[in-house]
Amino acid sequence: MKFFKIICSTVTACLLFSFGSKEKVITVKVKNVLNKERSFETVTLTKDFLKTNEIKNLGVRDRKTGKLLVTQLVDTDGDGVMDELLFQPVVAAKTTQEFEVVPVTEQERPKSIDYCYSRFVPERTDDYTWENNKVAFRVYGPVAQKMIEDNVKGGTLSSGVDAWLKRVETPVINKWYKKVVDKTGSYHEDTGEGLDNFHVGASRGVGGIAVKNKDQYYYSKNYTQYRTITTGPIRTSFYLNYEDWDANGKKIVESKIISLDYGSRMTKFETSLEGSKSIAAGLTLHEKKGKVAGNKKNGWVSYYEPIGDSEIGTAIVAEKKYFCSFETYDTPKADLSNAYANLKVKNNKVVYYAGHGWKKEGQIKNAAEWQNYLNEFSENINHPLEVSLGK
Template sequence: MTIIKNSISLILIVFVFACEQEQKSTIISVKNTLDFERSNEIVEINKSLLDTDDLSTIGFKDVNTGELQVTQLVDNDGDGTMDDILFQPKVPSKAMAKFEVVTITEAEQPKALDLCYSRFVPERTDDYTWENNKVAFRVYGPTAQKMIEDNVPGGTLSSGVDAWLKRVEYPIINKWYKKEIETDGSYHIDTGEGLDDFHVGASRGVGGISVKVDTTYYASKNFTKWRTITTGPLRTSFYLEYENWDAGGNIIVESKVISLDLGQNFSKFNVSLEGVENISAGLTLHEKDGEVSGNKDEGWVSYWQPHADSELGVTILASKDYFKDFETYNSDIKDLSNAYAHLNVIDNNVIYYAGYGWKKSGQFASEQQWETYITAFSKCINNPLEISLNK
């Protein structure tokens, strides 16, 4: 009888110990309140939330499937220490996905292609260019500005955002620049991967900002400083700074962080501003042969236009806190006609998204399909995934 009692006691001790170990697991719950699956959104977890100074051995395991998620570490402030860990969960309609925080080795880290990429491009004057598996963009630096001011050919004076129209999911930035600079080929010609034939000039391109004073729109010149924050596999992001600029007597102080996530057609613009209470982010109207549409309640403005042998949609979105209204602004001066999203500046900050859908890429067959994508994206930014942590 004593032997039986001792055996039972041992079993109870093991059971209690196992329960305690299970209770010590940290679970991250990701809740989707919308009626469609969400799989292209990044979850950001700060190291303070996980109570650790070292994120290099952290992994996230799907509780249901046991699958380890692809992760990315980010040093936001450039101090050499990783601050956040990112992953991109798949969360079904009106459901919650759970992920266990686990310790893994470098060899156990799931591998993924680096499809989110950005860099400064000194060999092509001083562009800053970024891309993911869907879209690509660039902006222009101080050397390009000075060339214009000094009447040197080849410069660009613009704080507008250029769209590089790509038709492939693999990276093209380095390949296209090499083609343009080192060979007889040109990224202005489509050989199956896409091309750069989107004119920006003095326009706002795809998401450059202006400040409206009375009936006049004012804009900054080219960026003056840059810093790459992170590249791939899930996100690329970078910092830009601008020389203080005048908007009808108001001195504007501007800097921004731009990011682009895997699988998304929209870059996120997180802009820090002083000297202004609202701004307008614009979309160039080019030949004014397209159609401007928008939805104030959903928080977006879009321009669908004929483009060479195809069609192209460009759009700006913002959450309801930031989005005020939209406007079609026509001018007889070249490149000054833009569709504008009027946005609130809250605590010296404004966040909006800008991007494009190119029919020739095969992603969107019509303006209706593009607007369906816009509407879904708007719902996502106004109803973010809900993150909770249970230790």
């Protein structure tokens, strides 16, 4: 009987503690300094910023509506411990909105499709491919390079970036590759979801880099190593490394982290580079039937051209601290004509964005709309959302 009373007392005490305690809440303020609503921009909360050692059980709640937002946890260094908490707020023009970082269970987390996806593709030599709900891309690995060097059919020697043209929001990478493996179709044919009809070859494609030395452009070869960092509803990111390469006597050491966020047409390239104080990020000119345009003040260069039965705009955009100028390099040599953004390398790092808008997808209808998108994107990256902890 005495034992029973002790158990009851202990249970009662635990219940009182449970119902009487308050959940730990961290208030985060997000400020929009621009005179327009902001959305589809990712806020990154690190453990250091939140002043906590553990974030795996945390979520984000809109303080005004009380609703939990879609979030994504990211292990940036691959040690099995989550380092970042991502969310995408909607912030009205010239306002500061408050959000709460709160403990959540997995059942409480809002469910969402992993629109932002990337992976290594061994079934197609060794592509690395990535996508979100708007666009898709791929780059080529060492097996594809060796096939070219050994005169084996089907290889690719290029550090250019290929564009896959989607016109659905749902993921397509696995479906398109499966069609090839199963021999039930080809991703070079549009059956309603889009296709890959964007030729890269030795060009820069959409965002491949070069180093200019004595009026000539020099490139790396295919990537040599990869590491997937994250996939999810808000962001996919991955690491690529390249074999050291020569730019007419300059030894170039290159690696990069590439990321693509939900709702954006622009992939972010965070390139670590030694051996040069500047790089040129390029856009292939294909058959030179399009038009190069640029805006030095806003930090972008664009190429708008016909493609298949439609049109496409490609672009490089960078913050003002990196963007120097843009130029067109025109040569009769196949695949080597590119529009270039000339970018500063600061402390062995340069950051830029590259992407595309396909008319057939339905949201970018002409060159003017593409340039408007680039001006808006430039304004956003040069005036990022300001994030602070509330008191």
